[in-house]
Amino acid sequence: MSDNMPVSRDRSVVRRSVSRLLACLSALALVTGVLAVGNAPPARAAVVLGHDISWPQCPTSVGGYGLPMPPTTTGFVILGLTKGLPFTENPCLASQISWVRTNSRPAHAYTMAGFPTTAQLTTYGASGPWRTTTRAGRLSNVGYAEARYAVASLGRISWHPPVVWIDVEPRSAQPWPSTSAAQRLENRYVIEGIMRGLKEAGFAYGLYSNTSGWQAITGSWWLPGVPVWATAGTLDYPTEALDRCTQPSFSGGRPYLAQWWDATRDYDRTCEPYTFTSFPAPPATLSGSTADFNGDWKNDLLARWTSTGTLRLYAGNGTGGIGTGVLLGAGWGAFASLETVGDFDGDGAADVLTRETSTGYLWLYRGNGKGGWALPRVRVGTGWGIFDAVVGVGDWNGDQRVDVLARRASTGELFLYPGNGRGGWGARVRLGAGWNAMNGFAGPGDVNGDGRADLVVRERATGYLWLYPGNGTGGLLARVRLGTGWGSMTSLTSPGDLNGDRVPDIVVRDGSGSLWLYPRTTTGWQARQLLGTGWNIVNLVF
Numbered sequence: 001m002s003d004n005m006p007v008s009r010d011r012s013v014v015r016r017s018v019s020r021l022l023a024c025l026s027a028l029a030l031v032t033g034v035l036a037v038g039n040a041p042p043a044r045a046a047v048v049l050g051h052d053i054s055w056p057q058c059p060t061s062v063g064g065y066g067l068p069m070p071p072t073t074t075g076f077v078i079l080g081l082t083k084g085l086p087f088t089e090n091p092c093l094a095s096q097i098s099w100v101r102t103n104s105r106p107a108h109a110y111t112m113a114g115f116p117t118t119a120q121l122t123t124y125g126a127s128g129p130w131r132t133t134t135r136a137g138r139l140s141n142v143g144y145a146e147a148r149y150a151v152a153s154l155g156r157i158s159w160h161p162p163v164v165w166i167d168v169e170p171r172s173a174q175p176w177p178s179t180s181a182a183q184r185l186e187n188r189y190v191i192e193g194i195m196r197g198l199k200e201a202g203f204a205y206g207l208y209s210n211t212s213g214w215q216a217i218t219g220s221w222w223l224p225g226v227p228v229w230a231t232a233g234t235l236d237y238p239t240e241a242l243d244r245c246t247q248p249s250f251s252g253g254r255p256y257l258a259q260w261w262d263a264t265r266d267y268d269r270t271c272e273p274y275t276f277t278s279f280p281a282p283p284a285t286l287s288g289s290t291a292d293f294n295g296d297w298k299n300d301l302l303a304r305w306t307s308t309g310t311l312r313l314y315a316g317n318g319t320g321g322i323g324t325g326v327l328l329g330a331g332w333g334a335f336a337s338l339e340t341v342g343d344f345d346g347d348g349a350a351d352v353l354t355r356e357t358s359t360g361y362l363w364l365y366r367g368n369g370k371g372g373w374a375l376p377r378v379r380v381g382t383g384w385g386i387f388d389a390v391v392g393v394g395d396w397n398g399d400q401r402v403d404v405l406a407r408r409a410s411t412g413e414l415f416l417y418p419g420n421g422r423g424g425w426g427a428r429v430r431l432g433a434g435w436n437a438m439n440g441f442a443g444p445g446d447v448n449g450d451g452r453a454d455l456v457v458r459e460r461a462t463g464y465l466w467l468y469p470g471n472g473t474g475g476l477l478a479r480v481r482l483g484t485g486w487g488s489m490t491s492l493t494s495p496g497d498l499n500g501d502r503v504p505d506i507v508v509r510d511g512s513g514s515l516w517l518y519p520r521t522t523t524g525w526q527a528r529q530l531l532g533t534g535w536n537i538v539n540l541v542f
Contacts, residue, residue, distance in 0.1 A: 045273040052110065052259065052266045054080025058092040068264060069099060076276045077107045078165065078229075078257075078268065081153045085174055086114040086146040087124075089153050097157045106276055110165035110208060110229075111150035113194055115176045115187060116142040129196065129297070129318060129500065134521070136189050136502035143193020151201045162278035164198050165229050166191065167208045168217055176217045181472075184219035185451045188287050189502065191218065195226075195285060196297045204281040207251055208259075214250040222252045222400030224421065225282045225348010225369075229257040229268075245271030252346070252400075252421070283348040283369030288445040288453065288504075289496040290342035290392045290402065293350050294371035299495040301507065302328070302340065302352070306539040309333025313371055320499035320517055320529055326371065334358065336385075339542055341392030342402040345423035349374070353390065353404065360385025364423060378423060386410065389435075393443035394453040397429075397474035405431070405443070405455065412436030416474055429474055437461065440486070444494035444504035448480075449522035456482065456494065456506065463487025465506075483525070491541050499529075509535050 051070035058064025063083070070077060077100050082088050090096070100107045116124065121142055126132055128141025150164060168191060170176060177183040198205045206227030207214075214220060228251060230244035244258035255271045256279070270276050284295040291299040298318035303325065304311050311332040312325035332338065335354040344351040349369030355362055362381035366374040384390070388409035396403040401421035407414050414435045418426035440458030447454040452472035458465055465486045469477040486492070491509035498505045499519050506518040513536035519526040535541070 045270075045275050047272065048075040048270045048276050050074050050076035050078070050105075050268045050270075050276070052078035052080065052268055053096060054110075055083045055090045055092065057096065058090070062091040064092065069096075070265065072103045072105075074105060076268070077105045079107055079109050079161075080112075080167075081109055081150045081164075082112045084112060085171075086112060086116070087120065087149050093153060094157050097159055107161055108163040108165060108276075109150075109154065109159070109161045110167050111146070111194070112167045113143070113146065113191055114171065114174050115190055117174060128193070129200075130193075131319070131499065131501035134501045134503060136186070137500065139186055139189040140193040140196075140502065143190035143195075144197040145193075146190075147194045147197025147201065151197070151203070160202070162204060163206060163227075164203045165206050165208045166194050166198070169209055169213045170216060178216045181219060181451045184217065185287070187217050188219075188221055191221075192285055192287055192297075195282075199281045199284070204279055206256060206282075207253065209250050211250040218251075220250070220400060222421065223285055223348070224252040224254075224346040225343065226251065226253045226285065227256045227279060227282065228253040229259065230255050231259040233260065234262065235260050241267075241269055245269070283343075283350075285348070286496070287502075288394055290340045290350065290394050290443065290445070291495040293340065293352075293367055295349065295369040298500070299498050301493075301495050301498075302338070302542050303535075303538040304332050304338065304540040305537060307537070311338075315371070316495065316498050318500045320505075320519065322498075322531055328372070335363075336388075337390050338540060339390050339392045339404075341404060341419075342394055344380075344402055344419055345378075346421045347374070353380070353392065355384045355387070355390055357385075362390075380423060381425070389441050391441045391443045391455070393455060393470070394445055396453050396470055398452070398472045405441070407435050407438075407441070409436075418474070431476060438466075440489070440492035442492055442494040442506060444506065445496050447504055447520065447522070449503070456492075458486050458489075458492055460487075491535075493542050507531065507541065509541060513537075515541070 051074050056065040056067045060066050083090055124142045124145035125138030128144045130137035130140045132138055176187050208229040210231050228249040232240040232244050241258040241260045245255050249255050256274045257268055259268045284297045286292040293300045294315055298316040300316045301314040309332050310330045311328040313328050314322040314325050336357040337355045339353050341353050342350055349367040351367050352365040360383050361379055362384040364378045364380045368374040386408050387406040389407040391405045393405050397418050401419045403419050404417045412435045413433050414431045416429040420426055438457040439460040442456045452470045454470050455468040463486045465482040467480045467482050471477050489508040493507050496504045503520050509515050514533050515531040515535040517529045517531050
């Protein structure tokens with residue numbers, strides 16, 4: 001990317017001259033069908049070739065490198081908003097957008113993501129949509145502020161591009177910490193904050209990176225619903241940029257654009273069938289959550305009414321409260337269990353799994369990321385009538401796909417059913433026996449702050465609440481008692497982080513029908529909060 005070109009050249013010798021690159025472009029055109037040879041290929045979208053620009057195209061007098069602007073015939077432009085780091089502005093932003101407008105070139109924008117300095121964490125982490133009581137919440141707020149800074153830059157030049165790409169790559173200045181899984185999780189919090197800030201400002205967004213950089217920074221965060229702009233760097237072979245379009249992307253998202261560069265310019269191409277048109281903002285991506293059903297970065301509750309079998313969405317407000325129930329449909333009384341599982345089919349939106357009482361079929365109800373359904377439903381299993389508990393636990397085995405735990409009623413065995421990220425299953429794994437001693441299950445996410453999904457269960461005989469930490473590879477660590485006296489609760493579930501501090505919480509219903517939020521820190525409980533009364537009219541909260 002333009003912002004990083006000088007740094008990249010310092011690390012390696014550019015292996016292609018401009019003339020060699022032109023030969024590569026000709027070869028690329030042959031492969032993609034831009035030039036017709038022999039029999040005519042099937043009709044398909046035409047590849048559009050463009051460029052990205054930013055502060056390196058500024059004059060040296062204002063800190064740029066004086067690199068040339070694209071030819072005026074370029075198919076599109078992607079304009080960088082920063083001067084290489086967050087909370088900086090491209091000094092030529094106004095003149096470069098004027099060039100784009102003068103030459104009537106279609107254009108997107110991009111903004112650099114970065115891990116905050118200590119001063120930035122203090123300044124920008126102190127306010128935002130997440131609570132400031134945890135480091136995770138403050139980091140997400142910094143990312144949100146990075147997005148708002150970019151939006152402010154766009155406002156100053158009166159430009160509202162259809163897409164703002166988020167550049168995530170290793171940097172020598174203000175580097176991303178990436179030596180541990182905990183640091184990579186923190187990096188995700190920052191990136192997620194940028195996503196939310198852009199979406200709430202009305203912009204679609206996607207991710208720019210490469211496989212090695214994305215892995216080092218995020219631990220190969222799997223985001224299949226987020227568009228990708230993938231870089232090949234300097235071309236090592238003629239079709240390398242095309243391969244970025246056709247091979248699996250660094251994050252699992254669909255490649256929309258591919259990039260490469262030489263000593264003079266950055267070059268880009270569209271990935272078929274995309275032709276540099278606009279696209280909608282992706283569904284919200286809430287780290288570790290299975291319960292953001294309406295796509296607003298706030299976890300939600302679903303509940304089924306006993307008398308009617310209707311299902312209702314109770315949208316979370318992000319600070320520990322829930323809204324009035326919104327009807328999602330009728331006929332849900334036919335199911336013995338319902339569970340939010342996160343994005344099971346890889347489209348980016350949270351889904352619901354249901355077990356049908358009469359048939360034992362397991363059905364996937366695909367969410368649309370807006371609080372409704374993407375029809376039709378899909379049958380994803382048979383014979384599930386043998387299970388009396390099905391729990392969505394997020395990514396239990398560390399492969400970035402959401403998984404399910406299920407207890408067999410007759411034996412008390414607990415099984416892991418790994419999701420494959422495409423709406424199907426991997427081979428199940430037996431986790432142990434004796435789980436009939438438990439009469440409540442919840443998959444809250446990462447309770448103890450070690451970056452791995454956990455399981456919370458209630459013991460029937462004692463009313464004890466136990467945390468079974470996941471080991472991150474599909475197994476269980478030694479359990480830890482979280483509390484006593486939970487036997488009086490008639491419902492136990494977890495919406496993940498309901499109060500916005502990035503630590504998952506527990507929701508219970510007591511015998512009187514009152515619904516309570518039990519907020520947590522990574523080390524203990526906070527004071528419980530009443531969510532509402534009269535909840536005895538529902539027979540399932542999840």
